[in-house]
Structures are given as C-alpha cells and as structure tokens.
Amino acid sequence: MTYAVAFKDLTLGYDRHPAVHHLETRIDEGSLTAIVGPNGAGKSTLLKGVTGALAPLEGRVSFGTLARADIAYLPQQSEIDRTFPLSVMDLVAMGLWRRTGAFGQLRRSDRRSVRDAIAAVGLDGFENRPIGSLSGGQMQRTLFARLLLQDARLVLLDEPFTAVDARTTADLIGVVRNWHGEGRTILAVLHDEDVVRSHFPTTLMLAREMVTHGPTAQVLTAENRFRARQMCEACAGPPHICGRSAA
Numbered sequence: 001m002t003y004a005v006a007f008k009d010l011t012l013g014y015d016r017h018p019a020v021h022h023l024e025t026r027i028d029e030g031s032l033t034a035i036v037g038p039n040g041a042g043k044s045t046l047l048k049g050v051t052g053a054l055a056p057l058e059g060r061v062s063f064g065t066l067a068r069a070d071i072a073y074l075p076q077q078s079e080i081d082r083t084f085p086l087s088v089m090d091l092v093a094m095g096l097w098r099r100t101g102a103f104g105q106l107r108r109s110d111r112r113s114v115r116d117a118i119a120a121v122g123l124d125g126f127e128n129r130p131i132g133s134l135s136g137g138q139m140q141r142t143l144f145a146r147l148l149l150q151d152a153r154l155v156l157l158d159e160p161f162t163a164v165d166a167r168t169t170a171d172l173i174g175v176v177r178n179w180h181g182e183g184r185t186i187l188a189v190l191h192d193e194d195v196v197r198s199h200f201p202t203t204l205m206l207a208r209e210m211v212t213h214g215p216t217a218q219v220l221t222a223e224n225r226f227r228a229r230q231m232c233e234a235c236a237g238p239p240h241i242c243g244r245s246a247a
C-alpha cells in the first residue's frame with residue numbers, strides 16, 4: 001500500500017518545547033483516519049506539522065506521491081476570524097485560489113462551481129450572507145464548501161464536528177465519506193468516539209507520543225485510553241522538555 005504521509009521520528013513543538021515526540025508511522029493513501037487523544041495531546045500540532053505551518057524540531061514529514069499543494073486544511077473554528085467582511089460566496093470562492101490566483105477574476109464556470117459547492121453543503125440561498133451572521137453549523141458548512149472546491153488529495157480536518165448540531169454533523173460526514181469514496185486521504189482530529197467508531201476505519205491515538213495506530217476497534221480500547229491518559233498526565237501544563245535523546 002502506498003502512503004500519503006509518513007512521519008519519521010517526527011518531533012514538533014513551540015519555542016523548542018516538544019508537543020509531539022518522535023512520531024513514527026505512515027498514513028496510507030486513500031485512508032480515512034481519526035486522530036484521537038486527551039486535550040493537549042498534540043493532535044492539532046500534528047496537523048500543523050503536515051501543512052508545513054510548523055517546521056519539525058526533529059525528524060520529518062514526507063509525502064508519497066502528493067505535494068503540499070495537494071493538501072486542504074480545516075482549522076479549528078476558534079482559529080477562524082469571522083469578523084472579516086466576506087460573504088459566503090467570497091469565502092467559498094477562496095477554494096479556487098490555486099487555480100485563479102489570489103486576485104484572479106472568477107469566470108462564469110467558476111461562479112457556477114462555487115454555487116454548486118454551496119448547494120452541496122445545503123446552503124442554497126445563503127450565497128450573499130456575511131459570514132459574521134452565520135450560525136456555527138452554517139459556518140462549518142461554508143468551510144466544507146470551500147474544501148470541496150480545493151479538490152485536494154489530502155484533507156486535514158481539525159475537530160470538524162465540534163459545536164455542530166447532529167443534522168449538520170450527519171451531512172458533513174456524508175461529504176467526508178464521499179471524499180473517501182473518491183480515493184482522497186482524510187486525517188481528522190475528533191473527540192466523539194461514537195463518530196470515530198461508526199465512520200473512521202483507522203485511528204491514530206496520540207498522547208504527545210504515539211499510543212497506537214491501526215484499525216479503530218483495536219485502538220479504541222479501555223486499556224489504550226488509560227495508557228493515553230497516563231502518558232498525557234502532564235498535557236494540561238505547558239509542553240515539557242523532551243527527555244529522550246535525539247537518535
């Protein structure tokens with residue numbers, strides 16, 4: 001099986017304080033993988049390492065046949081500035097930037113693609129709404145429409161269903177499953193184990209270090225959860241100094 005992303009002795013952190021330690025595993029191309037772990041386990045940090053926003057302190061992230069330009073990333077809702085004066089249409093159209101350039105004019109066919117993406121996430125009629133007036137769930141649908149247009153081979157989702165109602169979650173899971181059916185690789189940070197069990201065949205459990213990575217039923221056990229909590233006891237505090245020497 002070819003891999004989409006490989007982590008090789010990867011250590012990521014902030015101001016030289018590691019938040020993810022010596023991670024060594026591969027994400028198969030076309031897989032649908034959940035990243036789980038306690039608060040502060042380094043899950044968001046890992047996604048930032050994959051996007052390249054955070055450079056490794058040690059080790060590396062490598063990609064199989066894809067390039068960083070093939071990655072689409074949905075950050076946590078709290079990291080998105082909704083006061084920016086944009087309409088739903090403007091925000092979704094940003095998904096075409098790779099093709100149109102930042103200030104490129106949208107062609108008629110581009111506008112149609114934007115409208116189609118908005119309709120695909122159930123937001124028909126919201127095209128001209130300012131994003132600041134959207135509910136949390138409507139905003140998440142808008143961001144998924146932008147991801148649809150990005151047409152990426154690797155999709156990174158950071159807590160995509162947090163603070164989103166059950167109906168919206170079900171609709172957006174439908175979008176994720178379609179991406180999986182199209183052969184894209186999906187890596188999603190999730191807290192809801194029912195969602196993980198029902199829809200994500202593979203799970204990576206993180207607690208600053210990797211706890212385990214494999215078929216979801218084998219990963220989500222009471223024993224692994226207990227180990228993760230123990231490994232992550234210090235997670236509530238600031239990232240500590242890594243005691244392991246660089247290989």
Ligand SMILES: Nc1ncnc2c1ncn2[C@@H]1O[C@H](COP(=O)(O)OP(=O)(O)OP(=O)(O)O)[C@@H](O)[C@H]1O
Nearest residue numbers: 014019038039040041042043044045046237238239
């Ligand atoms: N920008 C930053 N500067 C300094 N430390 C940071 C920064 N972002 C995260 N951290 C620290 O890195 C560690 C891992 O954080 P991260 O957000 O990756 O965890 P997480 O598993 O995604 O947590 P949660 O489930 O609470 O979202 C935490 O100790 C956090 O305080």
